[in-house]
Amino acid sequence: MQDDNDAILEKVASYYSSKLAEHGQSARGVDWNGAEGQTLRFEQLSKVISLSREFSVNDLGCGYGAYFDYLRSRHDLLHYRGFDLSAEMIFAAQQRFAGNDEAHFAVTGEPDAVADYGVASGIFNVRLDSTDDAWRSHVLRTLDMLNKTSHRGFSFNCLTSYSDQDRMRDYLYYADPCDLFDHCKRTYSRDVALLHDYGLYEFTIVVRKS
Secondary structure (H helix, E strand, C coil): CHHHHHHHHHHHHHHHHHHHHHHCCCCHHHCCCCHHHHHHHHHHHHHHCCCCCCEEEEEECCCCCHHHHHHHCCCCCEEEEEEECCHHHHHHHHHHCCCCCCEEEEECCCCCCCEEEEEECCCCCECCCCCHHHHHHHHHHHHHHHHHCEEEEEEEEEEECCCCHHHCCCCECEECHHHHHHHHHHHCCCEEEEECCCCCCEEEEEEECC
């Protein structure tokens, strides 16, 4: 089972590396349509953050570090760690923020320390040739990891199963928002929010811990 999951993630890493090579350090380079939508996603994910001053963040699937840019423009005291399966993405992030002591990046699919908050943006969208069942199992394992490595809460987004049929693509994964909300509510915390009203074909779930 682990070997199968590793093979799946290796394909996904290659997919995103190819996007970076094609589009560079941009929203399209991490497979989003544009910068406006990328910022809108960051706004939803950041609703998990309740601390106004110093805090730490694990960014799972950090790409070239765009979320760090977003956070540091709004917060003064920030400890950020970005993780990505694509070595090319991490290299780009390290070059981009060379000499910045607030940000650290590593090629891995799992945070190496507990942070106040965990965030995962876009990492559940591209399943390639994985089955729905196999990919859902991967999503749930990753949510367990996010829960384990976050102290105050975590947030993530997914493409929604409520998307228009003519816009859906076979290689993408469209999650049932009600299913994942129920899982998070029953498994991780009583304080869970489902955000499905910000104009994109996706949803964000915010899990807050008391």
